[in-house]
Amino acid sequence: MNTGVKTYDENEKPQFSETTMAEVKRVIGLFPEGKQKSALIRILHIAEEEFGGWLSVPTMNYVAEILNIQPIEVYEVATFYTMFNIDKPGKVVLEVCRTGPCMLVGSDNIIEHIENKLNVKVGETTADGMFTLKTAECLGACGYGPMLQCGKTYHEHLTTEKVDELLDTLRKEHSTSSNS
Numbered sequence: 001m002n003t004g005v006k007t008y009d010e011n012e013k014p015q016f017s018e019t020t021m022a023e024v025k026r027v028i029g030l031f032p033e034g035k036q037k038s039a040l041i042r043i044l045h046i047a048e049e050e051f052g053g054w055l056s057v058p059t060m061n062y063v064a065e066i067l068n069i070q071p072i073e074v075y076e077v078a079t080f081y082t083m084f085n086i087d088k089p090g091k092v093v094l095e096v097c098r099t100g101p102c103m104l105v106g107s108d109n110i111i112e113h114i115e116n117k118l119n120v121k122v123g124e125t126t127a128d129g130m131f132t133l134k135t136a137e138c139l140g141a142c143g144y145g146p147m148l149q150c151g152k153t154y155h156e157h158l159t160t161e162k163v164d165e166l167l168d169t170l171r172k173e174h175s176t177s178s179n180s
């Protein structure tokens with residue numbers, strides 16, 4: 001989800017680019033008059049992509065302003081769904097499924113292994129800003145657990161060895177890319 005995120009200064013008032021605003025208006029226009037809140041989730045995805053891969057309070061307030069709804073209505077949605085980052089994430093976000101079927105085949109071990117390997121707890125970002133570890137509820141790949149999502153890619157049938165390889169690969173891939 002934070003793959004290829006753009007540079008974003010969180011101290012600036014958020015402002016969609018002209019092109020993005022046109023898309024936002026198109027999405028809002030898909031819903032009947034007075035039901036613009038129905039566009040919220042899609043617009044939060046757009047905002048995350050536009051503003052550095054996460055939803056700061058000013059970003060959520062900006063979305064509320066555009067949809068003409070209360071900021072609390074945006075906070076409620078953004079904090080409910082684990083797919084949204086409400087804290088600035090690392091370059092790479094790992095979301096490990098922890099729901100029953102994955103848990104039965106060892107997701108707890110995978111989570112613990114990543115915590116130990118990266119020296120973070122779930123919800124934290126490594127000191128070098130490279131990895132953020134999150135957990136997620138069922139990601140729809142129950143027959144392939146334990147599994148994790150990284151960006152738009154699923155990594156399935158995980159073992160601790162596979163996780164080690166994955167972390168090494170991701171670190172190499174992202175060590176030269178920027179994130180702000």
Ligand code: FES
Binds near residue numbers: 100101102141
């Ligand atoms: S329980 Fe993990 S993907 Fe469904």
